[in-house]
Amino acid sequence: MHIPDGFINAPVSAAAGVVAVAGIAVALRRSSRELDDRTAPMAGLVAVYIFAVQMLNFPVGAGTSGHLLGGALAAILVGPWTGALAISVVLIIQALMFADGGLSALGLNIVNVAFVTVAVAWPLFRLLVRMLPRSRVAWMGASFVAALVSVPVSAAAFALEYAIGGNGTFSPGTVLAAMVGTHVVIGLGEGLITALTVGAVLAARPDLVLGVRDLLPKPELRTAPPVADGTRAPQSTTEGSPA
Amino acid sequence: MSTVRRSAWAVIGIGLVVSLLLAGGLSYYASSHPDGLEKVAEDVGFLDTAEDSATADSPLSDYAAAGVDDARLSVGIAGLVGVAITAAVAFGLFLWLGRRHRAEPAEVVPDPATTP
Numbered sequence: 255m256h257i258p259d260g261f262i263n264a265p266v267s268a269a270a271g272v273v274a275v276a277g278i279a280v281a282l283r284r285s286s287r288e289l290d291d292r293t294a295p296m297a298g299l300v301a302v303y304i305f306a307v308q309m310l311n312f313p314v315g316a317g318t319s320g321h322l323l324g325g326a327l328a329a330i331l332v333g334p335w336t337g338a339l340a341i342s343v344v345l346i347i348q349a350l351m352f353a354d355g356g357l358s359a360l361g362l363n364i365v366n367v368a369f370v371t372v373a374v375a376w377p378l379f380r381l382l383v384r385m386l387p388r389s390r391v392a393w394m395g396a397s398f399v400a401a402l403v404s405v406p407v408s409a410a411a412f413a414l415e416y417a418i419g420g421n422g423t424f425s426p427g428t429v430l431a432a433m434v435g436t437h438v439v440i441g442l443g444e445g446l447i448t449a450l451t452v453g454a455v456l457a458a459r460p461d462l463v464l465g466v467r468d469l470l471p472k473p474e475l476r477t478a479p480p481v482a483d484g485t486r487a488p489q490s491t492t493e494g495s496p497a
Numbered sequence: 498m499s500t501v502r503r504s505a506w507a508v509i510g511i512g513l514v515v516s517l518l519l520a521g522g523l524s525y526y527a528s529s530h531p532d533g534l535e536k537v538a539e540d541v542g543f544l545d546t547a548e549d550s551a552t553a554d555s556p557l558s559d560y561a562a563a564g565v566d567d568a569r570l571s572v573g574i575a576g577l578v579g580v581a582i583t584a585a586v587a588f589g590l591f592l593w594l595g596r597r598h599r600a601e602p603a604e605v606v607p608d609p610a611t612t613p
Contacts, residue, residue: 255534260548286598292505294595299512301587302580306520309560309576311528318536319528336591343587352579353550353558412534422543432541436533458508 255323255437256348257363257412259356266419271361277369278342281335288333288464296462297332301340303451304328308344312443320440323408325371326379326401327448330465331455334376341368362415370411375400379465388469390456394449401448405441409433513584520576524560525569 262270289297304324311319324344328337345363348354355363382396413433417426455462460470531539538544556563562574 255532257534258547259550260546261538261543282594285594289591289595289598291595291599294591295506295509295588297591298584298588299509299516301591302516302584303512305579305583306516306524306576309520309524309527309572309579311530311532313528313530314533316536317530318533319530320533321527339590340587343590344583347579347583347586349550350552351555351557351582352560352575353552353555354560355550356548357551409533420543421546422541424541424543429537429541432537433534436537440533455508458511459505462505462508 255321255363255367255408255412256345256355257359257366259358260421262359262362262415263419263421264358266415267358267362269361270365270415271358274342274361274364274369277365278339281339281342284335285333285339288336292462293332293336293464296464297336297340300324300328300331300337301343304341305344305347307447308348314436314439314443318436320405320437320443322444322447323367323371323405325368325408326375326397326404326444327451329372329376330379330397330400330448330452331463333464334372337376338368338372341372362412366408366411366415370408371404374407375404376465378403383466383469388466390453390460393456393463393466394453397452398445398449402438402441402445405444406434406437409437513580516580517577520580521573524572524576 304322304327307322308324309321311321314320324341325337328340331337332340342364345355345360345367349357349360349363379396379400382399383393386392386396410430410433413426413430416422416424416429420429452463456466461467530536535544538547550558552558557575557578560575560579561568561571562578565571565574
């Protein structure tokens with residue numbers, strides 16, 4: 255899914271670069287609401303994990319492979335703004351060090367892979383988890399659907415960019431149909447990886463999944479046994495506070 | 498509080514180990530078929546408009562460590578180095594951002610108590 259240099263002409267690539275820089279600037283500010291002392295280290299892990307899993311191309315038939323994009327996973331685990339930043343970090347490292355995705359196409363890739371996926375997956379995931387029962391299985395199902403849908407939409411974003419500034423004379427409809435058709439299948443893999451990963455974190459520490467943190471049962475106040483002189487009371491308050 | 502922090506870091510530690518295993522080991526078994534975009538470009542006919550990246554000569558280009566002949570070792574090294582660099586950049590960025598945001602809460606949410 256990483257666009258190489260040359261597919262899209264310079265003006266559209268440059269425009270996407272401007273959009274990407276603006277998006278990152280907004281995300282750097284908005285991430286403040288998401289980055290508490292649990293989300294910040296999780297965001298580091300999310301970037302590392304997505305880098306690793308993006309190396310694992312899986313076959314989708316017809317001599318084609320796909321790999322995780324990660325926008326849904328990142329948004330569900332650490333929030334949409336922080337998630338988009340985490341994917342952007344991965345894309346920048348891939349372009350600079352691994353020649354994966356062109357340098358002039360970096361803005362296009364950040365727009366498509368970091369921002370479009372998150373913009374699709376996050377609202378969809380939140381809509382689903384508000385409607386569904388509050389259970390791990392339901393949240394994994396919502397993760398699957400949000401991730402699945404995000405991939406063909408991201409592929410459609412490429413088709414739109416190609417329609418505006420593609421270095422070729424192919425019909426936009428042909429490119430759109432081919433991109434969406436292929437990426438619906440890849441989206442199944444995206445959904446599976448996302449659901450399994452979110453499920454694993456939910457099993458270990460549900461409060462580390464920012465996308466459902468407000469839906470978790472309120473933590474019980476861990477009051478210290480009422481022993482003697484009451485000096486333990488202030489201490490127990492500190493321990494019980496969400497941190 | 499310290500127990501809560503420790504187990505969160507345990508989850509992160511496990512995640513990092515899994516990432517190292519995936520990038521350093523399992524990556525060798527990844528499908529080498531063209532990915533979705535590349536296949537579409539080939540089928541529709543615009544694959545030949547692709548140009549080499551300016552970083553195509555870098556030592557880890559295409560997830561292969563330059564000068565390492567063994568394919569398994571080559572991709573494994575590239576994956577491990579990539580994980581290490583991503584970890585350094587991402588943990589550095591997000592821990593710094595988190596601290597900075599907490600240090601300037603007024604910029605984030607204006608406190609009604611201090612703004613009459």
